Amino acid sequence: MKVRVADITEKEKVLESRSPATDYPTLMQVQEDGACTFLEPIDVTLSMVNEYGHIRVKGRVETSIGLKCSRCLSDYTADVKSNFTIFFTRSTGSVEEDEVELAEEDLLSVTYSGDELDLADEIAEQVLLEIPYKPLCREECLGLCPDCGSDRNINPCACAEKQATMAFSSLRSFKVKQ
Ligand SMILES: [Zn+2]
Ligand SMILES: [Zn+2]
Known part of the structure; x- marks a missing residue:
């Protein structure tokens, strides 16, 4: 111009x-x-x-x-x-x-x-x-789930929850072993 x-x-x-x-x-x-x-x-x-x-x-x-x-x-x-x-x-x-x-x-x-x-x-x-x-x-x-790849805006998956539970249970078993 x-x-x-x-x-x-x-x-x-x-x-x-x-x-x-x-x-x-x-x-x-x-x-x-x-x-x-x-x-x-x-x-x-x-x-x-x-x-x-x-x-x-x-x-x-x-x-x-x-x-x-x-x-x-x-x-x-x-x-x-x-x-x-x-x-x-x-x-x-x-x-x-x-x-x-x-x-x-x-x-x-x-x-x-x-x-x-x-x-x-x-x-x-x-x-x-x-x-x-x-x-x-x-x-x-919310972006894509890094684990299953689903669009968390449309399809909220349970991956994050599952991971939290797994982390918690491994922590628990660790404590038990001690
Ligand atoms: Zn987006
Ligand atoms: Zn997922």
């Missing part, structure tokens, strides 16, 4: 776009790696303003992804919603200043050069931040 710098003035400009995840190479890479599946296009709303020599972009990204629960291995769907603010400052050409840095209050500060702002990387980055490292279908997911 590219915006001409000259089009961004002191008057706030709002842009909306809806484009398929295939437009974002980084997102496609994540999908290929199996972290998630993009189920909906990426909805983006940006409001941009040129103030005090830098460009402030307030944005919102929304989409829907398919994930696999890391505990019970079931597939589930999650909504991705993220708000962000990025300050674009024109590059002075020095390498140090060109590095992206996380400023205070989680505001991103990015340098740009040329006549256009390319927001695709920043948008993809915001989506990536929302993809859980250890997905859970729900906070209290």
Whole structure:
């Protein structure tokens, strides 16, 4: 998603776009790696303003992804919603200043050069931040039984109980032997 710098003035400009995840190479890479599946296009709303020599972009990204629960291995769907603010400052050409840095209050500060702002990387980055490292279908997911493999959310098995009883009886026999 590219915006001409000259089009961004002191008057706030709002842009909306809806484009398929295939437009974002980084997102496609994540999908290929199996972290998630993009189920909906990426909805983006940006409001941009040129103030005090830098460009402030307030944005919102929304989409829907398919994930696999890391505990019970079931597939589930999650909504991705993220708000962000990025300050674009024109590059002075020095390498140090060109590095992206996380400023205070989680505001991103990015340098740009040329006549256009390319927001695709920043948008993809915001989506990536929302993809859980250890997905859970729900906070209290019971996961699969390590002994019999059954999904304890659907089919609670007695393995844990049995083990506790066995541990208890072996402890008891141990005491008897003493
Ligand atoms: Zn689960
Ligand atoms: Zn079991």
